[in-house]
Amino acid sequence: MKLHHAILLVPAVAAFAASASENAEPATASATLVAASDSHVSGTLTFTASENGVLITGRIAGVEPSSTHGFHIHEKGDCSAPDATSAGGHFNPHAHAHGQAGQGEHHAGDIPNLVADAEGNIAVDVAVSGVSLRDGGIGDIAGRAIVLHAAPDDYTSQPAGNSGARIACGVIE
Numbered sequence: 001m002k003l004h005h006a007i008l009l010v011p012a013v014a015a016f017a018a019s020a021s022e023n024a025e026p027a028t029a030s031a032t033l034v035a036a037s038d039s040h041v042s043g044t045l046t047f048t049a050s051e052n053g054v055l056i057t058g059r060i061a062g063v064e065p066s067s068t069h070g071f072h073i074h075e076k077g078d079c080s081a082p083d084a085t086s087a088g089g090h091f092n093p094h095a096h097a098h099g100q101a102g103q104g105e106h107h108a109g110d111i112p113n114l115v116a117d118a119e120g121n122i123a124v125d126v127a128v129s130g131v132s133l134r135d136g137g138i139g140d141i142a143g144r145a146i147v148l149h150a151a152p153d154d155y156t157s158q159p160a161g162n163s164g165a166r167i168a169c170g171v172i173e
Contacts, residue, residue, distance in 0.1 A: 026050065027134040031146050031170030033060060036084035039167035041148060045124060047141070047172055053129040054141060060114070060122040060148060060168065067116045070153035070163025071124075073109030073131065074145040079169035087145035087169055090160055091131075093138045100155035101128070108139055110161070113152045146170050 026049040033043035043060030063069060074087035081087075090098065091109030099106035108131050114122045131139045151164035 027142075029133055029142055029172050031172045033146070033148065033168040033170040034079060035062070035167070036079070036082065036147075036169050037150070037165040037167050038082075039063075039150075039165075041168035043122070043124075043148075043168060043170075045146060045170065047133055049133040049135075050127065053127055054131050054133050056111075056124055056126050056128060056146075058124045060116075060124060061120065063116045063120045063122060063148075063167070065116060065118050065120045067120075068152040069114050069116070069122070069167075070149035070151065070161055071111045071114045071126075072107075072147050072149070072153075072160075072163075073111065073128070073141050073172075074147050074169075075109070077143040077145050077171040077173075079145055079171060084145070084147055084166035084169035087147055087166070091141065091144055098155070098157070098159050098161055100153075103155070106155075109141075109144075110153070110155075114148070141172055144172050146172055 029047040031045045041062040045058035048055045073091040076088040078086040090107040092107040096105045148168040149163035153161035153163040
């Protein structure tokens, strides 16, 4: 009889474990953007894992009013160089060509351009598909850098879209 009871408990434990994982909070991270390349840009971003990727929200300040900027996840979580080149190139775990997210082949770190308002602030609310957060997989962006560039990404120039100087950088922690 004891064996029978143990067998009956296994499905109950499995159902409880599945229910607990469904109710688990999604993985999150944040990044504090610091000025690079003699800019005065700053910001705070929040990263939240979703079913299809990662949602990035937050606010960036100190850019030229009504300007457009390339925005990318970079391969290294290092913003120590004055021009943020220590962050390396775009995060590209699948060795794709640079391009526009949602428009064919692109780096995993390619994100749509951001546009500042008339006061030089950017409200960030963008979903990045094909990446993950804190799962240890090939697309995991935890520990990498997020970079704002001085100019818009043209989505065609290789290897990085000709988006100019890196004007802010933060490590995704």
